[in-house]
Amino acid sequence: MSKDAILDQVFPTRAKAVLALRAAAAKADVETFQALAAEAKDLAAAFGRAPAAKRWDAFASALEITRLLVEWEQASLTAAIDPDRFLRTARLQLKRLRSEASGETFADKLIETLSVIDGEFDFAGIGPLRQSLAAIPLPVAIYADPKPKLPAWAHEREGSDKEKAPDLTVAFVEFTINGTTAERIQALRPRENHDLDIAVRVSRWPETATALVLSPISIEPPSSYDLPSFRFTRPSGDPPHLFKQRGRMILHAPQNLKARPFEFIYTAEFQPTSTEKPVSIAGQRTLRLDGSAPDRQPYTGYRDIDTKLIALRDQLRLEPLIPEADLDELLAVLVPLANLMGQSVQDNKFPAVISEAEFQRQAREWLRQLPAIGSQLEEQAHSTGGRTDLSFHGIRIELKSEQTKRLLPDDCKKYASQAASYAVGTNRRVAVLCVLDCSPKKQGPYPMEDGLSVHAIDTGTSPVYIVTLLIQGNLPKPSDLSR
Known part of the structure; x- marks a missing residue:
């Protein structure tokens, strides 16, 4: 042999x-x-x-x-x-x-x-x-x-005994947006021009080809974006060949908070079209662009909270066990609760110590006034042998009131296991923990967006994600801090 x-x-x-x-x-x-x-x-x-x-x-x-x-x-x-x-x-x-x-x-x-x-x-x-x-x-x-x-x-029987040419591969090496390597999901401000640089590696160049054209394809409405096509002419020298080129791109409209990122795939084609096929395409050739613009289309009314909310949404989207429908329901209650978190600092909305029951009553009223939530908000729903404070379409909302000592965001994790238990009892991977810190304070508030975080609770097999909002109440007057 x-x-x-x-x-x-x-x-x-x-x-x-x-x-x-x-x-x-x-x-x-x-x-x-x-x-x-x-x-x-x-x-x-x-x-x-x-x-x-x-x-x-x-x-x-x-x-x-x-x-x-x-x-x-x-x-x-x-x-x-x-x-x-x-x-x-x-x-x-x-x-x-x-x-x-x-x-x-x-x-x-x-x-x-x-x-x-x-x-x-x-x-x-x-x-x-x-x-x-x-x-x-x-x-x-x-x-x-x-x-x-x-x-x-x-x-x-197979129909041909021709000697095959070596594999022809077009490898997308890198996308760079405004001078920075593109992330898995790249945030991109809409209605602005952005630089898109592309680097491509070609294993060999077909004899009959005069140019290589890279074009974007997408299921997005054509009127919602403009992405460049790239054209490279026949190179000199021995393969492999590395090409780089810059184009301009724009997203024409901001996205809703619940909308999935824009997704574009670049295809490669040698011209003339009679050139040998197929072409094997490898590497990063997909662009996922998030056109959220909280400064132009605010969600909570607080810019930095909106930015934190978008980052949290993107983090949870990477978790394959969280269904998209559950994430949508989660965001529906997070937006008004995050707005309440901002108001509590801006207006000292909770100026005194209140009980957990009173905080639950006020939170319930705050959420029920929204037409998208309204009667769909349940109170004292059963789960895992206990009663949850509030629930919206199976997304459990656990409420706490701390009346004695000042809390920092990481301190809320001690309450997260209870919320995780309620989530598991409803066959969910996400839940909300809303903690009011109405304890007496001698220090000023920390940035309001820092109160929004997510904790992954280990259940022994796979995590449950608890989104935590720490609401700062009973704040001292700024003039008292200088005495």
């Missing part, structure tokens, strides 16, 4: 991977590890049935996990929404690697090294982990063992 020598393909990838793993932490590059993982995956397929295929497949998984850890660190340092999603995904990738690659010496060594991410793991461990991965010896096989070629009669 004939075997193909592929050492010249394998060794450069291995060398680049070792250099990337050993590079200084400041030079860790997400795109580099993503590209190397893809190359390693291709080499695993090229080895065919040879034992080296399993080693390279495991190595590709290790590089992908490394990429996720680097992205986790970068997202945390840039205050991206829910940066821990990258760490969770890395752990899931490691779990899959354990199930598929156990029993192979090199793969077992990779798994043993990567297992540190399952425990208490922080950014300081990423560098040593990369160094350890680079130090694991990988026997570089010289020969592939391709699958046997089909006989002539089998080719005739």
